[in-house]
Amino acid sequence: xxxxxxxxxxxxxxxxxxxxxxxxxxxxxxxxxxxxxxxxxxxxxxxxxxxxxxxxxxxxxxxxxxxxxxxxxxxxxxxxxxxxxxxxxxxxxxxxxxxxxxxxxxxxxxxxxxxxxxxxxxxxxxxxxxxxxxxxxxxxxxxxxxxxxxxxxxxxxxxxxxxxxxxxxxxxxxxxxxxxxxxxxxxxxxxxxxxxxxxxxxxxxxxxxxxxxxxxxxxxxxxxxxxxxxxxxxxxxxxxxxxxxxxxxxxxxxxxxxxxxxxxxxxxxxxxxxxxxxxxxxxxxxxxxxxxxxxxxxxxxxxxxxxxxxxxxxxxxxxxxxxxxxxxxxxxxxxxxxxxxxxxxxxxxxxxxxxxxxxxxxxxxxxxxxxxxxxxxxxxxxxxxxxxxxxxxxxxxxxxxxxxxxxxxxxxxx
Numbered sequence: 001x002x003x004x005x006x007x008x009x010x011x012x013x014x015x016x017x018x019x020x021x022x023x024x025x026x027x028x029x030x031x032x033x034x035x036x037x038x039x040x041x042x043x044x045x046x047x048x049x050x051x052x053x054x055x056x057x058x059x060x061x062x063x064x065x066x067x068x069x070x071x072x073x074x075x076x077x078x079x080x081x082x083x084x085x086x087x088x089x090x091x092x093x094x095x096x097x098x099x100x101x102x103x104x105x106x107x108x109x110x111x112x113x114x115x116x117x118x119x120x121x122x123x124x125x126x127x128x129x130x131x132x133x134x135x136x137x138x139x140x141x142x143x144x145x146x147x148x149x150x151x152x153x154x155x156x157x158x159x160x161x162x163x164x165x166x167x168x169x170x171x172x173x174x175x176x177x178x179x180x181x182x183x184x185x186x187x188x189x190x191x192x193x194x195x196x197x198x199x200x201x202x203x204x205x206x207x208x209x210x211x212x213x214x215x216x217x218x219x220x221x222x223x224x225x226x227x228x229x230x231x232x233x234x235x236x237x238x239x240x241x242x243x244x245x246x247x248x249x250x251x252x253x254x255x256x257x258x259x260x261x262x263x264x265x266x267x268x269x270x271x272x273x274x275x276x277x278x279x280x281x282x283x284x285x286x287x288x289x290x291x292x293x294x295x296x297x298x299x300x301x302x303x304x305x306x307x308x309x310x311x312x313x314x315x316x317x318x319x320x321x322x323x324x325x326x327x328x329x330x331x332x333x334x335x336x337x338x339x340x341x342x343x344x345x346x347x348x349x350x351x352x353x354x355x356x357x358x359x360x361x362x363x364x365x366x367x368x369x370x371x372x373x374x375x376x377x378x379x380x381x382x383x384x385x386x387x388x389x390x391x392x393x394x395x396x397x398x399x400x401x402x403x404x405x406x407x408x409x410x411x412x413x414x
Contacts, residue, residue, distance in 0.1 A: 005104075008077025012040055015266040022275075023211045025242075028235040032218045035228070036265065039221035045069075046108040048170055052097050052126065054220065054288055055117040055322040056140060059312050060163040062182035065172025069112070070220035071097045074264030076383035078103065085129060091354030092383040093264070094122035098129065109135070113169040115162065117142055119324035120357055138165045142324040152317055159313040160306070179308040180301050187295040189225050192232040194292045199236050199243070201282065202343075204253060206242045209281035210271035216288065217265040253280035254402035255343055259335060259365065260350040260358045262286040267383050269391070270350055277395040279402070282343050285335045287321040293334075294319045323357040335365060339372050346375045346402045348395075353382040375401065 047069030061068045078099035114137045116127045143151035167174045222228040300311045321331040377398040
């Protein structure tokens with residue numbers, strides 16, 4: 001067991017140390033590092049409501065009187081804690097989530113309600129595993145097709161049931177006030193994050209791309225959304241200050257989009273490799289990123305409690321880009337719109353082994369991007385680190401190709 005703990009500690013601390021060393025001049029960034037450290041090593045934690053993955057509207061959980069405790073994977077070390085529970089070929093995100101739940105001498109989940117979105121087969125298996133262990137679970141079976149005329153109604157009804165289940169568990173009544181309050185809190189947090197991501201885009205001379213992703217990931221580690229929002233706004237001001245001192249963005253690095261399987265802390269070998277290969281991440285396209293688009297206009301915060309819950313569910317249904325959908329049109333449209341705006345020279349399509357649902361989407365994305373002459377580099381990996389040097393060689397080759405493409409375009413214009 002000690003060796004498993006050592007693996008987790010090394011991976012976690014190595015990623016934190018690199019993020020700090022690469023961004024040490026940003027004083028406001030340290031708070032996010034401390035938040036991640038505290039999340040991983042804090043003792044005597046007994047969360048009321050645990051959410052597996054990110055495909056659940058946290059607004060509804062907050063409206064029902066709980067702060068969600070997120071388990072979203074990301075760790076090779078935590079994978080080892082689930083070795084005896086699931087097959088070896090189970091995708092690393094699911095194994096990592098299950099490992100966190102079974103981590104020895106850590107969080108007390110004995111009285112927790114587990115909310116599980118059934119976005120793939122692995123989540124279904126985890127739900128069965130937790131239920132067989134006597135855990136209290138609440139399932140959300142996301143309709144796989146938006147073309148089904150009953151899908152939207154089905155989704156909305158499930159979100160109402162989810163809210164009621166959390167309310168019964170917390171013994172906290174869902175009210176119009178608590179729902180509006182949750183909508184405002186989450187909207188403020190997402191608006192702050194969207195502004196930070198926009199301000200810091202292309203400013204690798206000020207903040208690394210991995211640090212930008214980390215700030216986004218830290219949303220799932222904080223125990224105070226208001227405090228997190230405040231520190232995101234403070235970091236934005238700091239980045240903006242440094243940008244005002246140096247007007248010239250760093251244009252030397254070819255700009256790419258990262259799509260496919262989301263990058264989740266602490267396994268940051270992909271964004272670290274991207275930086276080492278001389279590339280810059282212009283944007284990410286995955287279901288975690290698209291959550292930042294879900295905010296609520298003032299007009300959506302009026303009406304009965306049931307109407308407010310419907311508004312939340314419908315807005316989520318509109319922007320949800322989880323792999324649950326057979327046709328992920330929301331994701332395609334986001335990638336297409338971002339490419340049309342310009343600034344993207346290539347796409348790194350990240351696929352974690354076992355997450356085959358992302359490979360189903362790849363062909364359509366490749367066909368769409370070929371219309372804009374945007375090359376796609378498919379990169380398959382898992383949470384192991386043995387393939388780093390092999391991936392580095394391939395990433396550097398892709399970087400060189402993008403640099404040559406840029407040179408040919410400049411030469412053609414001149």
